[in-house]
Amino acid sequence: xxxxxxxxxxxxxxxxxxxxxxxxxxxxxxxxxxxxxxxxxxxxxxxxxxxxxxxxxxxxxxxxxxxxxxxxxxxxxxxxxxxxxxxxxxxxxxxxxxxxxxxxxxxxxx
Amino acid sequence: xxxxxxxxxxxxxxxxxxxxxxxxxxxxxxxxxxxxxxxxxxxxxxxxxxxxxxxxxxxxxxxxxxxxxxxxxxxxxxxxxxxxxxxxxxxxxxxxxxxxxxxxxxxxxxxxxx
Numbered sequence: 001x002x003x004x005x006x007x008x009x010x011x012x013x014x015x016x017x018x019x020x021x022x023x024x025x026x027x028x029x030x031x032x033x034x035x036x037x038x039x040x041x042x043x044x045x046x047x048x049x050x051x052x053x054x055x056x057x058x059x060x061x062x063x064x065x066x067x068x069x070x071x072x073x074x075x076x077x078x079x080x081x082x083x084x085x086x087x088x089x090x091x092x093x094x095x096x097x098x099x100x101x102x103x104x105x106x107x108x109x110x
Numbered sequence: 111x112x113x114x115x116x117x118x119x120x121x122x123x124x125x126x127x128x129x130x131x132x133x134x135x136x137x138x139x140x141x142x143x144x145x146x147x148x149x150x151x152x153x154x155x156x157x158x159x160x161x162x163x164x165x166x167x168x169x170x171x172x173x174x175x176x177x178x179x180x181x182x183x184x185x186x187x188x189x190x191x192x193x194x195x196x197x198x199x200x201x202x203x204x205x206x207x208x209x210x211x212x213x214x215x216x217x218x219x220x221x222x223x224x
Contacts, residue, residue, distance in 0.1 A: 004152075033212060042114075042201065043153075045212035086151060096141060097166065098213065100153040 004032075004089040004101035012107045019076040022070075024093030029097075030092050031063055034074050037086045037103070046074075079108045085093040112136070114216035116202050122222045123192055131187040133217045135204030142185050144177055144215060145201045152203065159185060191222045 007022045023032070031050045036042040049056045049065045050073065056063045062075040074082055086105045091096040115134045135142050140161055155169040156212050159179045170176070174192075178184040188191040189196055199220050203213040 035215075041199070042215040043203075043213075046212070048212055096143075096158050096160070097155055098143075099155070100145075101159040102152040104148075 004091050006087070006089055006101040006104040008027065008104060009102070010105045010107070012046060012109065013079055014109050016080060017079055019072050019079050019083070019106050019108075021087055021106070023072045023074070023101060024071065025072075025089075025091045025099075027091075029067075032063075032072050033090045033092075033098070034061075034063060034072075035088045035090060035100075037088065066078075069102055075091060076106075079106075081108050084108045112176075112183060114202060114204055114214050116200075116219050118219060119217060120220045120222075122224070124224050125194060128188065128190045129192055129221065131189075131200050131202075133185045133187070133202030133204075133216060133223070135182070135202070136214055139204035139206055139214070140182060141205045141207060143203045143205075144185070144187050145203065145216070145219075147170075147199045147201060149210065153178065156187070156200075172210035178188055190223075194223050197221055197223045 002006050004023050004025045013019050033048045034046040037043045047058045047063050049063050060077045065072045069099050086103040088103045090100045092098050117132045125168045142159040144156040147153050157216045158166045161182050162179050174190045175214050199218040201218045203215045205211045
C-alpha cells in the first residue's frame with residue numbers, strides 16, 4: 001500500500017507562477033524525499049528533508065515538513081515549461097524501503 | 111560516470127511467455143531496488159538487494175516474479191508466464207547504501223503483454 005498521498009492529483013499553472021503540492025503520510029519516518037518524473041520514465045531526485053528538519057531550499061524548490069501533521073509540501077517558484085512533470089513524495093519507514101505516493105501531475109502553460 | 115541503465119527500453123511479449131529485464135546500477139552502489147509502475151500510478155516496491163543478497167522480497171506480486179543480482183552489479187528481474195496485468199514500466203534504482211540516501215533511477219523498461 002502507498003504510504004504517501006500527494007494532493008492535488010493534477011495542477012495546471014501559467015509560466016512564472018508558483019506551484020504548490022502536498023504530501024501526507026501515515027507512519028513515522030526518518031526522512032522524506034521528493035522526486036520528479038518526466039514522460040513516465042526514470043525518476044530524478046529533487047530534495048531530501050530529514051525528520052528533524054522543518055524547511056529546506058534547493059534553487060527554486062522549497063520543501064516543508066510537519067511531522068506532527070505527517071505532511072510535507074513542495075513549492076516550485078517562478079515555474080517554467082521544463083517543470084512540467086509528475087512529482088512524487090517518498091517516505092522511508094525503515095532503512096531501505098521507500099514508499100511512493102501516486103504523484104501530482106504539473107502542467108506549466110507557456 | 112554513467113547512471114543506472116536498463117534494457118530493453120521496451121518489451122512487447124505474448125501472454126504466457128517469460129521475460130527478463132536487466133538493470134546495470136551505478137558502479138559502487140551496494141543497494142539496488144526494483145519497482146513497478148502501472149499507468150498513472152505511483153511506484154510499487156518489488157525487491158531490494160544489499161550486495162548480492164535480497165533481504166526483502168515482500169513486494170514481488172507472485173511466484174512468477176524472481177530477481178537475482180550477481181557480482182554486486184547487474185540485476186535481472188524475470189517474469190515467468192507473463193499475464194496482461196504485468197504490463198507496466200519496471201524501474202530499477204541504486205543507492206550507495208540505504209534509503210537514507212537518494213535513489214538513482216534508470217529510465218525503466220516498458221513491458222506490454224498482449
